[in-house]
Amino acid sequence: MAIDSHIRYLGNDTFEDIALLDAYPLPDFCPVCKKSINPEFILIYFKFNGHQELLCSCPDNKCKSLFFAVYKECPSETSEYSLDHFTPLSREEKLFPDEIYPLSPDFIEIYNQAYVAEQEKLNLICGVGYRKALEYLIKDFALKQSPEDIEKIKRMPLQQCLKKFITDPKIKAMAERAIWLGNDETHYVRKWKSKDLKDLKNLIELTVYFISITFKVSKYSEEMFLD
Numbered sequence: 001m002a003i004d005s006h007i008r009y010l011g012n013d014t015f016e017d018i019a020l021l022d023a024y025p026l027p028d029f030c031p032v033c034k035k036s037i038n039p040e041f042i043l044i045y046f047k048f049n050g051h052q053e054l055l056c057s058c059p060d061n062k063c064k065s066l067f068f069a070v071y072k073e074c075p076s077e078t079s080e081y082s083l084d085h086f087t088p089l090s091r092e093e094k095l096f097p098d099e100i101y102p103l104s105p106d107f108i109e110i111y112n113q114a115y116v117a118e119q120e121k122l123n124l125i126c127g128v129g130y131r132k133a134l135e136y137l138i139k140d141f142a143l144k145q146s147p148e149d150i151e152k153i154k155r156m157p158l159q160q161c162l163k164k165f166i167t168d169p170k171i172k173a174m175a176e177r178a179i180w181l182g183n184d185e186t187h188y189v190r191k192w193k194s195k196d197l198k199d200l201k202n203l204i205e206l207t208v209y210f211i212s213i214t215f216k217v218s219k220y221s222e223e224m225f226l227d
Contacts, residue, residue: 006045006046006047007043007044007045007046008020008043008044008046009042009043010041010042010043010044020044021041023080023081024052024054024069024071024081024083025081025082025083026039026041026054026069027039027054027056027069027083027086030058030060030063030065030067031067031086031087031088031089031090032058032063032065032067032088032089032090033058033060033062033063033065033090034090034092035058035060035063037058037059037060038059039056039057039058039059040056040057040059041054041055041056041057042055042056042057042066043055050072050073051070051071051072051073051084052070052071052073052081053068053069053070053071054068054069054070054071055067055068056068056069067086067087067088068086068087069083069086070083070084070085070086070087071083071084072084085121089119089120091116091119092115092119093112093115094111094112094115096108096208096212097208097209097212098212099211099212099215099216100137100208100211100212103137103140103141103144103211103215104136104137104140104141106136106140107133107134107136107137107140110129110132110133110136111129111130111133111204113129114126114127114128114129114130114132114133117129118197123197126197127182127184127185127186127197127200128185128186130182130185130197130200130201130204131179131182131183131185131186131200133204134158134175134178134179134182134204134207135158137204137207137208137211138158138161138162138166138175138207139153139154139158139161141166141171141211142161142162142165142166145165145166145167146165149165153165158179159176159179162175162176162179168210168214170210171207171210171211171214174203174206174207174210175203175207177203178200178203178204178206178207180192181195181199181200181203182200185197185200
């Protein structure tokens, strides 16, 4: 059967099109430019597998992107649809305090690769990436604090490295808890069942924050003092 028979072109203002669109939770932002919008609706593609694809156009003059809002049929007699995802989806990059970039560029790269995986809904693997990013952050910070112990820090398990080479109590407290949750992401049985990926990311962000604070404190302490 020709694909054209499964496509309905929309005029956005006819009674039939308005009634048809009422069955869908319509997008109110552009997944490409991330702005709040009232999109223009171009067509609906009725697929065979209980999915429908609504082709939209972003009206923002700087964007003007086309994107699909993909729906899946709700398991009910009403035959209504729920919004499943958008495609394409512009990937966001996580930004960190300026002090972190020269300290651990590998942490930045690994964290953002995990962040891309999360945005692609690969939730079962992105936690492993966040855990790896955390290890680079902690070990790079330990190397900055104790450059004479470079080989020991590289080989040492992360938990031991944290206890031996990180002295700031706030960094140690947040990083230790982040390690616990990061380890849960790599193990068959979860220990912290009440915590999830959001908690892991929060703890990593707190660790990053307290590390950046130590650099700021050191900077102003060295630059400003009385003779």
